[in-house]
Amino acid sequence: xxxxxxxxxxxxxxxxxxxxxxxxxxxxxxxxxxxxxxxxxxxxxxxxxxxxxxxxxxxxxxxxxxxxxxxxxxxxxxxxxxxxxxxxxxxxxxxxxxxxxxxxxxxxxxxxxxxxxxxxxxxxxxxxxxxxxxxxxxxxxxxxxxxxxxxxxxxxxxxxxxxxxxxxxxxxxxxxxxxxxxxxxxxxxxxxxxxxxxxxxxxxxxxxxxxxxxxxxxxxxxxxx
Numbered sequence: 345x346x347x348x349x350x351x352x353x354x355x356x357x358x359x360x361x362x363x364x365x366x367x368x369x370x371x372x373x374x375x376x377x378x379x380x381x382x383x384x385x386x387x388x389x390x391x392x393x394x395x396x397x398x399x400x401x402x403x404x405x406x407x408x409x410x411x412x413x414x415x416x417x418x419x420x421x422x423x424x425x426x427x428x429x430x431x432x433x434x435x436x437x438x439x440x441x442x443x444x445x446x447x448x449x450x451x452x453x454x455x456x457x458x459x460x461x462x463x464x465x466x467x468x469x470x471x472x473x474x475x476x477x478x479x480x481x482x483x484x485x486x487x488x489x490x491x492x493x494x495x496x497x498x499x500x501x502x503x504x505x506x507x508x509x510x511x512x513x514x515x516x517x518x519x520x521x522x523x524x525x526x527x528x529x530x531x532x533x534x535x536x537x538x539x540x541x542x543x544x545x546x547x548x549x550x551x552x553x554x555x556x557x558x559x560x561x562x563x564x565x566x567x568x569x
Contacts, residue, residue, distance in 0.1 A: 345460060345508075346522055348389045349373040350380030350406070351422060352398050360393065363449055368481050369456075370501070372525060377401025384410055384417065388521040391459055392419045394439075396430050404434055411438040418459040420452075474507045475553040475567030477546070488549040495545065498523065502538050506555065506565040515562035539563060 347369050351357040357373040364371045372389075374380050377398040384392055384406070396403040407419055421434045421442035431442045440459045443452055471480040477488045484500045485492055495503070501523050506514060516535045524530040543555055552568045 345390045346370040346372070346388060347391045347393060347456070348380070348383055349393045350375075350377065350384075350398065350403070351393065351395045352376060353395075360452075363452075364456075367453060370523075375399075377403065377406045381406050381409060384415060385413060386521065387415060387417070388518075388525075389417050391456060392417055393422055393456075394419050395422045396434065397424075404430060404437065407434055407439055408437045418462065420455055420459055472504060472507045474565060475551065477549070477551050477553050479503055479507065486545060486549065488546075488551040488553075491549050493545060493548065495542075498538050499542055499545070502535075503542055503565075506563065509565070511564060511566065513558050513562045513564045518562070 347364055349357050349360050349364075349371060351360065351373065352375045354375055357375060361371045361373050372383060374383055378400040380392075380394065380398065381401055383389070394403045394407060398406070401409075403421065407421075410417070410419070418440045419434075419438070421431055421439045422445060423431045423434075423442050424445050431439075431444075434442065440462065441455050443455055471478050471482075473479075477486060479486050479495075479500065481500060481504055484495045484497065486495055486500075486503070502519065505519065505522055516532045519535045520530045520532075524534070539555055546553055546555070554566055554568060556564050556566050558564055
């Protein structure tokens with residue numbers, strides 16, 4: 345899951361980034377509304393943590409613009425207690441939830457999980473299952489029929505993306521944006537290398553799950569009978 349933090353308090357944004365990374369989320373953070381809007385319009389994020397009071401573009405205007413552009417990414421507003429009226433406006437414009445500062449780590453993580461569930465995504469506590477394989481996103485271990493091996497981080501992130509896409513075709517561009525970031529210098533061959541690694545490991549485990557290539561479109565995860 346990839347989360348965008350739009351928060352002008354740099355220390356808070358950095359703290360949130362570390363907390364979310366420790367809980368196995370991919371995170372980007374920006375500190376003004378214009379950068380937040382530019383990033384959010386890419387459509388690569390699963391959730392936004394959005395401050396209301398921001399330089400350049402305020403959080404309410406940012407949210408209103410996103411919804412008018414058809415971006416349905418869940419948004420949790422970060423708000424001071426004095427901004428409750430703004431929070432109500434944010435909810436009216438399509439925010440999914442809000443958290444009043446100061447907030448506890450546990451509360452924020454619970455609200456993130458709830459927002460992602462409402463979106464219909466798979467929110468793993470420890471692992472993901474597909475066909476006869478199971479991926480533990482905490483330990484990076486992939487298991488099948490009693491056999492187990494450990495993946496490297498990018499392999500785990502790529503397999504998690506394929507599983508959570510629910511058998512939809514995923515393009516190389518989508519993989520690069522989700523795993524490396526939309527401004528990354530990663531190229532198609534980076535994706536191809538990790539796809540090759542994963543295929544070899546699935547074969548080693550004798551899994552019925554395959555990563556199939558859809559020519560000129562992308563990749564899809566399928567379980568054979």
